[in-house]
Amino acid sequence: MLTLRNVHVHHGHLHVLKGIDLHVGQGEIVAIVGANGAGKSTLLGTMAGVYAPTEGEILFEQKPLPYGKAEKIVDQGICLVPERRQIFDSLSVRDNLLLGAYRRHRRDGQEVKRDYERVLELFPKLQTMLDRPGGLLSGGEQQMLAIARGLMARPKLLLLDEPSLGLAPLVVKEVMGMLTQLCDQFQTSMILVEQNVRAALQIADEAYVLERGQIVMHGKAAELLADERVAEAYLGAAGRR
Numbered sequence: 001m002l003t004l005r006n007v008h009v010h011h012g013h014l015h016v017l018k019g020i021d022l023h024v025g026q027g028e029i030v031a032i033v034g035a036n037g038a039g040k041s042t043l044l045g046t047m048a049g050v051y052a053p054t055e056g057e058i059l060f061e062q063k064p065l066p067y068g069k070a071e072k073i074v075d076q077g078i079c080l081v082p083e084r085r086q087i088f089d090s091l092s093v094r095d096n097l098l099l100g101a102y103r104r105h106r107r108d109g110q111e112v113k114r115d116y117e118r119v120l121e122l123f124p125k126l127q128t129m130l131d132r133p134g135g136l137l138s139g140g141e142q143q144m145l146a147i148a149r150g151l152m153a154r155p156k157l158l159l160l161d162e163p164s165l166g167l168a169p170l171v172v173k174e175v176m177g178m179l180t181q182l183c184d185q186f187q188t189s190m191i192l193v194e195q196n197v198r199a200a201l202q203i204a205d206e207a208y209v210l211e212r213g214q215i216v217m218h219g220k221a222a223e224l225l226a227d228e229r230v231a232e233a234y235l236g237a238a239g240r241r
């Protein structure tokens with residue numbers, strides 16, 4: 001459903017992505033793992049229209065993506081859940097959730113209502129805190145809220161930027177466990193960007209390793225998890241979390 005061919009991205013003079021080739025199939029969970037500064041967020045941001053490629057092409061459902069046009073890309077069914085969640089602290093959980101559907105309200109109010117109910121079924125914890133300001137939620141709860149808000153946009157492809165960042169190990173397990181369930185229930189594909197390499201490879205189908213703006217390894221997530229080079233470089237102290 002999504003194909004990148006030879007994608008280059010610059011931040012000013014900085015050449016951050018250097019010829020990325022990547023593919024996401026229908027219903028797949030694809031992990032992109034790599035160290036801090038490798039270019040992971042830039043890559044997701046490019047798919048979401050925050051940045052535009054300086055070379056190469058991105059095809060979504062066989063058509064070129066409207067590069068750099070974030071709202072058009074949301075309308076086509078790609079939704080980014082950004083790093084550090086970006087929950088609105090002073091808005092209630094309910095309003096944070098409904099904001100996820102802000103592009104849709106006028107078109108399909110009834111559907112939005114149904115999705116709101118489905119999302120709360122998937123995240124029953126949120127149901128109990130609908131009136132609470134987003135800023136008072138724990139890190140794990142905020143992450144759930146950010147993902148739930150993403151689902152309110154009815155994405156065909158959900159882009160998650162480091163959902164495990166700053167969460168305690170047990171909470172990481174809980175969030176990761178939700179992700180597979182969510183892809184099945186909402187029939188979305190997912191790109192999961194993580195520095196927590198082990199957690200990501202455990203739930204992904206395919207995986208890519210990004211180093212300094214280039215894909216250095218690609219394969220089945222299970223194969224990468226068993227690969228000695230991956231273990232040595234990424235499953236040390238940081239990967240074991």
Ligand SMILES: Nc1ncnc2c1ncn2[C@@H]1O[C@H](COP(=O)(O)OP(=O)(O)O)[C@@H](O)[C@H]1O
Pocket residue numbers: 011012014016034035036037038039040041042043
């Ligand atoms: N908006 C930006 N403007 C300028 N430089 C940026 C911007 N975003 C990221 N960078 C730089 O691009 C490189 C890759 O960053 P990033 O994509 O955030 O990597 P990662 O998510 O893998 O940590 C880093 O050197 C970072 O400083």
Ligand SMILES: [Mg+2]
Pocket residue numbers: 040041042083161
């Ligand atoms: Mg990042």
